[in-house]
Amino acid sequence: MKLAGLVVAAHGRQYRVELADRTTLICLPRGKKSELVCGDQVIVEQVSPGQGVIGALTPRQTLLYRSDRWKQKLIAANVTQIIIVVATEPSFSDELVTRCIVAAESQGIEILIVLNKCDLLERLADARALLAPYRELGYRVLELAARYDTTGIEPCLARHTSLLIGQSGMGKSTLTNALIPHAQAAIRPVSQALKTGRHTTTHASLYHFGENATLIDSPGLMAFGLRHLSLAAIAEAFRELRPLLGQCRFRDCMHEREPDCSVLAALREGKISPRRYAAFRSLCAELA
Numbered sequence: 001m002k003l004a005g006l007v008v009a010a011h012g013r014q015y016r017v018e019l020a021d022r023t024t025l026i027c028l029p030r031g032k033k034s035e036l037v038c039g040d041q042v043i044v045e046q047v048s049p050g051q052g053v054i055g056a057l058t059p060r061q062t063l064l065y066r067s068d069r070w071k072q073k074l075i076a077a078n079v080t081q082i083i084i085v086v087a088t089e090p091s092f093s094d095e096l097v098t099r100c101i102v103a104a105e106s107q108g109i110e111i112l113i114v115l116n117k118c119d120l121l122e123r124l125a126d127a128r129a130l131l132a133p134y135r136e137l138g139y140r141v142l143e144l145a146a147r148y149d150t151t152g153i154e155p156c157l158a159r160h161t162s163l164l165i166g167q168s169g170m171g172k173s174t175l176t177n178a179l180i181p182h183a184q185a186a187i188r189p190v191s192q193a194l195k196t197g198r199h200t201t202t203h204a205s206l207y208h209f210g211e212n213a214t215l216i217d218s219p220g221l222m223a224f225g226l227r228h229l230s231l232a233a234i235a236e237a238f239r240e241l242r243p244l245l246g247q248c249r250f251r252d253c254m255h256e257r258e259p260d261c262s263v264l265a266a267l268r269e270g271k272i273s274p275r276r277y278a279a280f281r282s283l284c285a286e287l288a
Helices: 094-106 121-136 172-179 231-237 262-268 274-287
Strands: 002-011 014-019 024-029 041-048 051-057 063-067 072-077 081-087 110-116 140-143 161-165 205-209 213-217
Touching: 002 024, 002 051, 014 041, 014 051, 024 041, 063 094, 072 161, 081 094, 081 121, 094 110, 094 121, 094 231, 094 274, 110 121, 110 172, 121 140, 161 172, 172 213, 231 274, 262 274
Parallel strands: 024 051, 081 110, 081 161, 110 140, 161 213
Antiparallel strands: 002 014, 002 041, 002 205, 014 024, 041 051, 063 072, 205 213
């Protein structure tokens, strides 16, 4: 009998698939090639108690993945909200935040930035300053200390399949455990010598929060390649550039040094953050 299921964890070519009654099967895909991720809706056939075979993949609504010159890495499917977790300590990469936002914008996924560890007051002002351009662009930024209180984020999860993403050491697993105690996500202290996070989550896992929310915790990122996006898609993903696109003298304007470029004009007039423009040009140069 064929059953509809939801991929809630992936370990190589082996997947844990949740059925409608919340029971799970350990499944293998048919054929040698397998590119399934947390959040995928699949059709499975149970072959023995607790085991099944994945026969088909239901069309995805969204797919988040990263890619570089050599390979691509799928992250999660059917996500409706990405939660980028940063922290006051260790310091976070502004470039990585931008890349996560570009990936989400390219898929039409809602974005929430969570500034964690706000109880560490010494570094709070610096972290807020780094996030100020995102606030000015209208991105939601939520401050909390996941070790003590997560009530502020709970309403943001309702009716969403949310992906927690960010560098190691930002507190994603702490946040997951606070919201979903039975998750028991592994936690390690930040390296005091290097002031860096340590990888604890080794694979993405999907959990249910309440009756109408789903949360996917993902491994910490060190890089987020966007080689799969076109130059046009990257420009569209910068929301401050969207109203300017198509207004340049040249249709194929690269917004770098061309005359009568609407983006460069906005930059000169202070309508675009120099830091955001530099991030945009960096991504464009990477693709070129």
